[in-house]
Structure formats: C-alpha cells, structure tokens
Amino acid sequence: GENVEQHPSTLSVQEGDSAVxxxxxxxxxxxxxxxxxxxxxxxxxxxxxxxxxxGEKKDQRIAVTLNKTAKHFSLHITETQPEDSxxxxxxxxxxxxxxxxxxxxxxxxxx
Amino acid sequence: xxxxxxxPSNKVTEKGKDVELRxxxxxxxxxxxxxxxxxxxxxxxxxxxxxxSAPDKSGLPSDRFSAERTGESVSTxxIQRTQQEDSxxxxxxxxxxxxxxxxxxxxxxxxxxx
Numbered sequence: 383g384e385n386v387e388q389h390p391s392t393l394s395v396q397e398g399d400s401a402v403x404x405x406x407x408x409x410x411x412x413x414x415x416x417x418x419x420x421x422x423x424x425x426x427x428x429x430x431x432x433x434x435x436x437g438e439k440k441d442q443r444i445a446v447t448l449n450k451t452a453k454h455f456s457l458h459i460t461e462t463q464p465e466d467s468x469x470x471x472x473x474x475x476x477x478x479x480x481x482x483x484x485x486x487x488x489x490x491x492x493x
Numbered sequence: 494x495x496x497x498x499x500x501p502s503n504k505v506t507e508k509g510k511d512v513e514l515r516x517x518x519x520x521x522x523x524x525x526x527x528x529x530x531x532x533x534x535x536x537x538x539x540x541x542x543x544x545x546s547a548p549d550k551s552g553l554p555s556d557r558f559s560a561e562r563t564g565e566s567v568s569t570x571x572i573q574r575t576q577q578e579d580s581x582x583x584x585x586x587x588x589x590x591x592x593x594x595x596x597x598x599x600x601x602x603x604x605x606x607x
Contacts (some may be wrong), residue, residue: 383551416596425598425600430596480549481536
C-alpha cells in the first residue's frame with residue numbers, strides 16, 4: 383500500500399518568512415495530492431491540492447509542487463502570518479481510492 | 494446537506510462498553526471514509542465505502558471495530574468492548590464518485606474511554 387513520509391514534524395518561522403513542508407510517497411500510481419490544515423480541535427480543512435498531470439499550483443500565498451519522478455511534493459507558504467499557525471498534513475491517493483496521510487507538521491509563526 | 498455531519502461530537506464511555514458513531518455524508522457523495530486520529534498524531538485510515546461495492550476494511554485495527562452504511566447515505570462505526578487505546582477523534586469524510594478528488598471531512602467524534 384501507499385506510504386507517505388512528511389518532514390519536518392515541527393517548524394517555527396518568523397512572521398513574513400516562508401515555510402516549506404516536504405512529503406514523499408511510495409505508490410507510483412498515486413495521482414492526487416491534497417494538503418490539509420488542522421487547527422486545534424477542528425477538522426482538517428483542504429487548503430490546496432495538486433493532480434499528477436501538473437507540476438505546480440499556486441493560490442495566493444500558498445503553492446504546491448510535485449515531482450512525479452522523485453515521488454515527492456512540497457507545500458510552500460510565503461509571507462507567513464500568525465494565523466497560519468496550525469498542523470499541516472499532506473496526503474496521497476491513487477488506485478486504492480483512499481487518502482494516505484503524512485504524520486503532520488506543526489507550524490508556528492512567531493510574531 | 495451542506496457538509497459532512499457527525500454525531501455525537503463528544504462521547505465518554507466506560508471501558509468494555511460498546512459505542513456507535515454516526516456519519517451523514519454530503520448528499521450525492523457516494524464514497525465515504527472513516528479515519529481515526531489519536532492525540533497529536535496523523536489520520537489513520539479505517540474503512541472505505543463506495544456505492545454498493547464491498548467495503549475496503551483493510552484499516553480496521555481489530556474485530557472489535559465494524560462499520561455499516563445504508564445505501565449511499567448514513568454510516569455507523571461501531572466499537573465493541575471499548576479499550577482505553579480506542580480514545581481518539583473519529584473522522585468521517587465523503588467525496589463524489591466521479592473522481593478521486595474533493596474529499597470533505599466532518600468535524601469528528603471525540604471518543605474518550607475511561
């Protein structure tokens with residue numbers, strides 16, 4: 383089955399700096415890669431996703447890149463703000479039609 | 494409905510009791526998933542329903558866990574003889590059949606076994 387590794391587990395950045403979270407996956411058949419933001423005590427919220435037919439997608443301060451050859455994808459947040467502080471999860475989905483999640487990254491944006 | 498609805502939002506139960514958790518997916522979403530999230534950890538896949546196909550139960554951790562789905566609507570996750578290690582948030586998600594995208598999560602049921 384699919385295995386998703388996520389790094390780092392914790393990340394602290396100064397407000398205004400960029401944050402990068404990286405994930406690798408094992409199943410070459412995976413074709414969908416969403417990123418979720420989870421605030422304390424709340425449900426995971428989809429913030430951006432990418433499909434395997436594109437290499438990069440951007441939505442305002444958030445971007446995701448995908449390297450299918452290397453089987454890794456990354457989340458980039460620019461101009462970070464304190465409200466970006468949360469746990470971020472990457473996930474991958476393919477032929478099994480189920481999401482396999484990374485272990486999460488606790489992002490803290492310091493004012 | 495407008496979103497994925499789960500009930501109860503919180504459940505405290507005594508060790509050894511059975512519990513039943515409920516999920517109402519978004520109308521028209523034929524795929525439904527259950528995940529478990531222990532405190533401070535990631536989401537573990539439990540079970541997946543797709544229409545009338547046999548469910549994918551590969552993530553259920555033991556035979557104390559079972560789930561059912563009525564047609565393409567409500568699903569219930571049952572945990573028998575609960576143990577303290579079952580304490581977690583149980584999240585339900587649904588998505589449309591037509592593609593592999595657009596998973597939407599409910600707000601979860603926080604289960605505490607005392």
